[in-house]
Amino acid sequence: MINESAVYWSRILMEVTLSFHIVYATIGVGVPIMIMIAQWIGIRNNDEHYILMARRWARGFVITVAVGVVTGTIIGLQLSLLWPNFMQTAGQLIALPLFMETFAFFFEAIFLGIYLYTWDRFENQKKHMLLLIPVAIGASMSAVFITIVNAFMNAPQGFDIVDGQIINIQPLVAMFNPAMPTKVAHVLVTAYMTCAFLLASIAAYRLLRGSNHIYHKKALYLLMKIGFIFTAATILIGDFSGKYLAEYQPEKLAAAEWHFETSENASLVLFGLLDDGEVKYALKVPYALSILAYSNPKAEVIGLDQFPIDEHPPLSIHYLFNIMVIIGMFMFAVSLLYLLAIWRRWSFVRSKWFRAGIVAGGPLSIVAIETGWWLAEVGRQPWVMRGIMRTEQGATTSSYVDVMLILFSILYFILAVGSIVTLHRMFKNNPIVKELAARNAKGDDVV
Amino acid sequence: MTLQLIGICVLWSFLFGYVIIASIDFGAGFYNAYSVLTNRSDVLSDIIKRYLSPVWEVTNVFLVFFFVGIVGFFPQTAYYYGTILLVPVSISLILLSIRGAYYAFESYGVTGHKGYATAYGIAGLFIPASLSVVLTISEGGFVELVGNVPKLNYKALFVSPLTWSIVVLSIVAVLYISAVFLTWYARKANDEIAANLMRKYGLIWTIPLAIAAGGILFEFRGHNPFRFEKVVDVWWLFAISGLLFLITTGLLWTKKKYGLMVILLFTQFAFAFFAYGISHYPYLLYPYLSINDSFTNNEMAIALIIAFGLGALLLIPSLYLLFKLFVFNKDYVRGAHDDHA
Numbered sequence: 109m110i111n112e113s114a115v116y117w118s119r120i121l122m123e124v125t126l127s128f129h130i131v132y133a134t135i136g137v138g139v140p141i142m143i144m145i146a147q148w149i150g151i152r153n154n155d156e157h158y159i160l161m162a163r164r165w166a167r168g169f170v171i172t173v174a175v176g177v178v179t180g181t182i183i184g185l186q187l188s189l190l191w192p193n194f195m196q197t198a199g200q201l202i203a204l205p206l207f208m209e210t211f212a213f214f215f216e217a218i219f220l221g222i223y224l225y226t227w228d229r230f231e232n233q234k235k236h237m238l239l240l241i242p243v244a245i246g247a248s249m250s251a252v253f254i255t256i257v258n259a260f261m262n263a264p265q266g267f268d269i270v271d272g273q274i275i276n277i278q279p280l281v282a283m284f285n286p287a288m289p290t291k292v293a294h295v296l297v298t299a300y301m302t303c304a305f306l307l308a309s310i311a312a313y314r315l316l317r318g319s320n321h322i323y324h325k326k327a328l329y330l331l332m333k334i335g336f337i338f339t340a341a342t343i344l345i346g347d348f349s350g351k352y353l354a355e356y357q358p359e360k361l362a363a364a365e366w367h368f369e370t371s372e373n374a375s376l377v378l379f380g381l382l383d384d385g386e387v388k389y390a391l392k393v394p395y396a397l398s399i400l401a402y403s404n405p406k407a408e409v410i411g412l413d414q415f416p417i418d419e420h421p422p423l424s425i426h427y428l429f430n431i432m433v434i435i436g437m438f439m440f441a442v443s444l445l446y447l448l449a450i451w452r453r454w455s456f457v458r459s460k461w462f463r464a465g466i467v468a469g470g471p472l473s474i475v476a477i478e479t480g481w482w483l484a485e486v487g488r489q490p491w492v493m494r495g496i497m498r499t500e501q502g503a504t505t506s507s508y509v510d511v512m513l514i515l516f517s518i519l520y521f522i523l524a525v526g527s528i529v530t531l532h533r534m535f536k537n538n539p540i541v542k543e544l545a546a547r548n549a550k551g552d553d554v555v
Numbered sequence: 556m557t558l559q560l561i562g563i564c565v566l567w568s569f570l571f572g573y574v575i576i577a578s579i580d581f582g583a584g585f586y587n588a589y590s591v592l593t594n595r596s597d598v599l600s601d602i603i604k605r606y607l608s609p610v611w612e613v614t615n616v617f618l619v620f621f622f623v624g625i626v627g628f629f630p631q632t633a634y635y636y637g638t639i640l641l642v643p644v645s646i647s648l649i650l651l652s653i654r655g656a657y658y659a660f661e662s663y664g665v666t667g668h669k670g671y672a673t674a675y676g677i678a679g680l681f682i683p684a685s686l687s688v689v690l691t692i693s694e695g696g697f698v699e700l701v702g703n704v705p706k707l708n709y710k711a712l713f714v715s716p717l718t719w720s721i722v723v724l725s726i727v728a729v730l731y732i733s734a735v736f737l738t739w740y741a742r743k744a745n746d747e748i749a750a751n752l753m754r755k756y757g758l759i760w761t762i763p764l765a766i767a768a769g770g771i772l773f774e775f776r777g778h779n780p781f782r783f784e785k786v787v788d789v790w791w792l793f794a795i796s797g798l799l800f801l802i803t804t805g806l807l808w809t810k811k812k813y814g815l816m817v818i819l820l821f822t823q824f825a826f827a828f829f830a831y832g833i834s835h836y837p838y839l840l841y842p843y844l845s846i847n848d849s850f851t852n853n854e855m856a857i858a859l860i861i862a863f864g865l866g867a868l869l870l871i872p873s874l875y876l877l878f879k880l881f882v883f884n885k886d887y888v889r890g891a892h893d894d895h896a
Contacts, residue, residue: 167663174659179651184619185644188626192637199630200851203623204858210623211866214616218873222608222880225887229880239572242873280856456637505704506641519649521658530664 115500118190121516125183127190127478128520132176132527133403134477137251137296138303139169140220140244145334146327147237157323158330160543162300165307166224168531175527183515190509194492194502195279197274201267202260206281209253216246221374248296252291255295259287262484263356264493286356290349291484296478297341302473304335305439309470314540316463328466335469336443343434347400354401357494358410360487363421364429365397366390367411372399374409379430382423411545423485428483435476439469558856559846562628565863566621567832569791573617574828575732575821580614581679582733583607584658586756588676591669602741602749604662605890609881611658613874616649627859635840638711640689641709647685654678680726687725695841702775705843717774724767732820735807737893739817744888754807761804767799768827770845782841785834792830799823 143162150158188195219242229235266282267274308331311324353361361367366377366387374397380390395405402409412420442465449457456462488494492502583603590599626633654675661671682779692698697712698705734757741750772793775783786793800823806816837845849855881887 112734170659170663173612174656177612178655181615181619181655182648182652185622185648188622188633188637189641189644190637192634195637196630196634199626199633200855202799203627203630203851203855204862206623207627207859207862208866210616210620211862211869212864213619214613214870215873217612217616218870218877221612222877225609229887274852277852277854279686279855293628504641508637508642512641512645515645515649523652526656526660530660534664 110500110503111505111507112500114505114507114509115503117513118503119499121509121513122186122190123482124513124517124520125186126481128524129179129183130477130481132172132179133251133476134299134302134474135169135172135306136176137247137299138301139164139165139172139307140216140240141300142249142303142307142331142334143169143231144237144240144244146330147233147240149330151233151237155326155365156544156547157326160323160540160547161327162413163227164535164543168452170220170224171531171534172226175523177217179520179523183251190504191502193502197493197497197502198257198261200274200283201264201277201279202257203301205253205256205260205283207553209250209257212249213248213254213520214246216250219243219246228421246418250478251295251299255292256283256285256288258484259291260285261491261493262291262488263287264496265308269496286354290345293345294342294349294480297338298473298477301338301342301439302477304331305443305466306337306470306472307331309467312466312469313462315458316460316467321540323544329509332443332446332466335439336447337432337444339436339440344541346433346436350400351402354409357488359412359415359419360421362403362410362415363423364483364487366423366545367397367409369413370408370411372398372406372408374401374407377426382426397400404529419490421489425483425487427477428486431479432476432483435472435479439451439473439476442466442469482498487521556859559628559850561860562624562850562856563832563836563846565622565853565860566628567829569617569624571825571828573614573621575824576610576614576617577710578683578690578729578732580607580611580733580738581654581682582729582731583737583847584654584676584679584732586676586737586753588672590695591672591676598748598752601890602737602744602746605744605888606737606882608657608662609877611655613877623708624859628851629839629846630851630854631844631848632839635698635705635844636689639692639705641789642707642709643685643688643692643712649744650678650682650685654682680729683720684727685727687721688712688718691715691721693835693838693840694775695838696779698840698843700843715778717778720767720770720774724764727760727763727767728824731757731764732824734760735803735820737818738807738834739813740882740888743885744890754810757807758804761800761807762789765800779841782834785836786831788829789834792826792833796823796826796830797835799826 146158146165147162150162151158176488191481215444219239221237223239223243226236226239246313260282263285264282266278266280266283268276308328311327311331314321314324315328350361353364366380366382367374373395376393376396377387382389396407398405398407400405446457446462448454480525490498490500492499583606587600611782620736657671657675661668661675664832692707694717697708697715699708700706735751738750738753738757741747741753772786775786799819803816803819803823806812806819820858835841837847839846840851849857
């Protein structure tokens with residue numbers, strides 16, 4: 109018995125919830141690393157500015173963590189509320205990483221509380237910094253485990269189906285599925301990259317608005333370096349992801365690349381519009397798809413023609429793919445240019461237009477995170493577990509999903525406004541100049 | 556002991572952990588809002604903040620742990636409860652989110668903001684009420700199977716006296732637990748004014764608590780004779796709980812041995828909570844879902860129990876550290892220095 113409208117609204121509600129959550133979740137994964145690096149540099153160089161950076165980021169981080177925690181709780185329960193049939197099956201197959209995720213989260217929550225409230229309690233700041241290690245590990249590990257769950261949905265394994273019964277379950281084999289390495293790596297590095305650029309965009313914004321404070325310059329330089337490294341890693345892992353798709357999930361790659369017919373020497377389709385099955389205004393790069401898929405310009409790439417039509421993912425994911433890749437490339441160029449310019453003492457890094465580009469980088473990275481997830485998720489339609497369970501088979505049969513969608517949308521709006529207003533007030537009333545002056549007046553030893 | 560029993564014991568213990576620390580949390584939020592609104596925040600806010608700030612995140616994890624664990628150990632609960640609880644649990648989730656987020660906004664961002672304090676204070680009081688509906692549903696009588704699909708009868712649930720008795724009990728218990736705990740915490744901080752105020756609140760709630768708890772037993776009798784018999788089977792556990800309650804109240808009244816009082820408070824609720832759980836055995840959702848027919852496969856159960864053991868090795872020392880630093884540390888509790896980030 110399938111309730112069509114419940115399936116439809118469940119999909120929308122899940123998408124809204126996840127799209128909202130991943131903004132805060134990404135910050136939750138990446139920012140602890142940035143705080144850790146800043147504090148470490150501050151201690152090592154005995155530089156008050158970096159310590160303050162860590163402290164200010166940590167303060168803002170709490171606000172985003174709060175929203176991340178509550179929306180994460182929502183997702184945890186919505187999985188069962190909106191997809192009870194799926195979770196019944198998934199509970200038998202993939203409960204282990206879900207369970208481990210809560211441990212990682214637990215671990216992080218405990219040490220974040222301790223970190224935030226022991227700033228002045230230790231004589232030695234290094235001891236205080238050690239508390240950040242479990243926070244960062246917990247944050248990244250919870251991303252690892254939850255991504256493993258998602259990877260399993262893309263590449264289910266570790267069990268057999270005999271006469272409709274699931275048997276021979278191997279929890280570890282299910283966890284270490286083929287989609288897992290690229291997915292986990294991609295999620296982690298893009299989260300670090302995004303957070304570096306988000307914080308960089310704040311520093312660049314301050315400079316753009318006329319501040320000439322060395323604090324912001326130090327922050328910007330540090331973050332652009334970190335951002336550059338993780339963007340490079342992102343591009344490399346993105347390439348591995350393409351190769352994974354070609355091998356294990358060719359229909360997703362084919363839909364994302366508008367590769368309709370299986371062929372050798374496949375060219376990569378960039379941009380373009382799809383009109384009645386005709387690709388228009390596209391830029392075709394010869395052999396590039398074969399290279400992306402198999403590192404070999406002549407390799408045969410499987411097209412959508414190999415799959416029954418009711419198993420085709422929506423072709424609109426091509427646009428998402430383009431946006432994600434372009435933003436990644438743009439950020440790579442911006443951070444590379446910035447570092448080159450600092451090294452070669454080119455003056456354009458201080459120009460308004462270049463700083464505006466860096467300011468745009470933070471929000472753009474978030475857009476790339478969103479489009480990347482939509483690409484990954486919509487791209488495995490019509491499956492909730494690829495090849496095993498179709499989305500409509502996993503959905504709830506309960507009514508009122510549409511009403512819940514409205515209620516949750518209002519909630520997310522309230523949370524978004526609340527968190528932005530709070531963050532804004534927090535830093536507006538306490539700019540860096542004021543905080544530095546207050547600390548000097550108190551005569552604090554910083555390290 | 557079977558794997559099923561291990562699973563449910565672990566989960567029930569975590570739920571108990573959640574009930575206790577969330578009660579302190581929700582009650583404290585309510586008292587804080589009340590004191591902010593009546594312009595007496597100088598008396599209570601400091602004490603409440605000092606306790607809550609480092610632990611609020613941890614509270615939430617206990618709940619997450621429970622519902623992730625139950626789907627892992629008993630996947631069929633996802634099917635039954637997931638289908639019927641869409642509306643009630645969504646409402647709880649919305650309240651939980653407002654509370655959690657606005658708690659952080661108020662405490663870290665704009666301290667003393669009346670609107671934010673009210674938002675999380677009020678939301679906190681509705682959460683136990685909305686979550687306790689799940690307990691009512693688990694008693695049976697509100698769910699029918701249509702074909703193979705469970706359907707919740709909202710009207711029956713809404714007009715049932717059992718529902719409202721459980722709701723009232725949960726709210727009163729939250730206010731009571733929180734007040735008694737904070738009395739102890741304020742005493743530790745040498746904050747006599749706050750301690751006296753919390754003590755007064757604690758005493759105010761004793762009588763409603765006794766009446767509500769008694770009322771539930773009475774409701775059970777009419778609602779489901781089978782369940783009532785099972786409750787009677789473990790009457791002595793409930794009796795111990797009642798006795799501990801009297802001693803706790805006595806200590807609160809006579810202002811003696813606050814440390815022992817808090818321990819007895821927790822023990823009292825542990826007896827009641829586990830007695831309730833035992834009387835529920837073996838049903839997860841009466842009468843459709845028992846813990847035996849909903850249990851996960853053996854491989855996953857063993858993997859989960861191993862993961863739980865390893866996780867506990869990590870968590871117990873961490874939690875110990877947390878409590879050592881913020882609950883049992885005299886300097887911190889007294890607010891000796893400002894540690895805030």
